[in-house]
Amino acid sequence: MSNEKLINQINNAIGAHGSWKIKLRTAVKKGKSVHSVEDVRCDDKCAFGMWIHGTDIDGPTRSSVPFNVIKRLHAEFHVCAADVLKMATTGNTNEATDLLDGDFSAKSEKLVRGLRKWRGEAAAD
Template identity: 45%
Template sequence: MPTHSLVDEIDNALAAHAAWRQKLTTAIRTGHLDSSPHDITCDDRCAFGQWLQGPSLNAAVKQSKPYQITRRLHAEFHAVAGQVARLAEDSKGGEAFALLDNEYAARSETLTRALKKWRGEMANAE
């Protein structure tokens, strides 16, 4: 895969995952989710997860440390997002906001840092 394509995918992931906080906040306030908590928990249902785990990345990329770290952090992000979604669905807004503001925020920030680091490494490799 060309490096610029990898950088583009990482940029898309950064934008998409940044939007999750607003989606979850809306879900907590309204009790309405566009996806089930189960689907949100699955890290291979979003476009980035499908790309990350799909066939377009070669074995060398998938064996690299940045890939391995990103894949793990992405799964952790989705696990917490799914927990927030389940609490929202169960009308447990206080618990959902607490999880969103703490563990979710921490996982999101860690994933964002890892994605930016990986993007920087790929951009410098061009």
């Protein structure tokens, strides 16, 4: 896999996953979302998830530590986002807000930090 393609995927993922805080905050305010809890929970339905679970990634990249760390962090991000969304859409506004501002924000920041580190390593190669 070319480093350029990897860097592009990582850049896209950083932007896309960064926008989830806004989507979730909107869901908390409105009590509804165009996204289903089940779809959000799946880490293979977003563009980055389809790529990371897909066949475009070569063996050496797939077996690397950065890939496996990001895959795990990405899955954790989606589970937490789904938990926020479920609370938001079932009337648990305060709990949803607490989770969004707490654990979700921490998982999101950790994922983005990991993606930036991976991008830096790919750019240095």
